[in-house]
Amino acid sequence: MDQRRLVLKALRDAGITESSNPRLQELVRFVRENNTLCWTDFVQEFRDRFYSTFDTVIPALEASGDPLIRNALIKFADPGRPKERQLLTKLAAETDFERDSLAAKRLSTHRIGEVDEQLRRRAPADRPLSPSPVHETPPRRRRPLVKP
Secondary structure (H helix, E strand, C coil): CCCHHHHHHHHHHCCHHHCCCHHHHHHHHHHHHCCCCCHHHHHHHHHHHCHHHHHHHHHHHHHCCCHHHHHHHHHHCCCCCHHHHHHHHHHHHHCCCCCCHHHHHHHHCCCCHHHHHHHHHHCCCCCCCCCCHHHCCCCCCCCCCCCC
């Protein structure tokens, strides 16, 4: 995960790398030691071992302002988890359609009422929000029934 350096920088900027909290130190060590870590593995490991640090770590990552980290937060968020659903709603409320239309599209793919509502409020009048085509299935054409 090349973004590993970005994650470490965000944690350092937030003062997390110098924290005396053992769970945070373990997380920092985990990120530093796993050079080939991909986002999927990182997210799974975070949920399995470090979820108790969510309220400290996720705001630090979000505050980094890095679009790759922001998109990873959106992509890998699990709307079934209340904290992650709340994060998606917050990110939707802060989305700048002019600067980050990809984030807006990705947020809309989660199809969560409160997230969609925030996106509709933020969407420019001349560019209303439409669901991402990634998850849309085109309608099947039906052949007309022909009577013999």
